[in-house]
Amino acid sequence: MSNTDSAIVTISNRLGLHARPAMMLAEAAMRYESDVTLQRLDQEKAVDAKSIMQLMMLAAVCGTELKVEAHGSDAAESVAAIQELVKNSFNEDSLDG
Template sequence: MATATKTVKIQNRLGMHARPAMLFAEIAGKFSASITVGHKDSDQVDAKSIMQLMMLAATEGTALIINADGDDANDAISELVELVTSGFNE
């Protein structure tokens, strides 16, 4: 079983609001890996839960710490990092 961790900064001006949280949870949900996300001022939350992601209150410039544990952990981290660095396609 693989484990992967990556830190990535939120690029978009509005941060992790409803639409980015939905996209993040949707991508995380494609993977069987257990995926959590947080930042220095928060606990880790379930990356597959829109509500938990929104409770992070992650704004522009927040460094998200994404952890994945499972057979497809590296693929999950890769896709989620790509989403965040793209500014959630906004």
């Protein structure tokens, strides 16, 4: 009963995936039982979306394309939640910092 889901997202906030967005993303991923990974489309290595440290190692600037992939009972929900965060630019760009 394990499901897999994935999506491609593009980082759209000016500052990229820095500490605060990384924290928001990890917190979102942790709400789900599924294993969630993120991978730059230009790199081989996928990182654990529930680890802020690993997310910071993506060095994902504005415009970077990432593949979100989830395995588990709530895979689709977890991917949708992360897509939503990225699409909304982590609620940034009006409050840079």
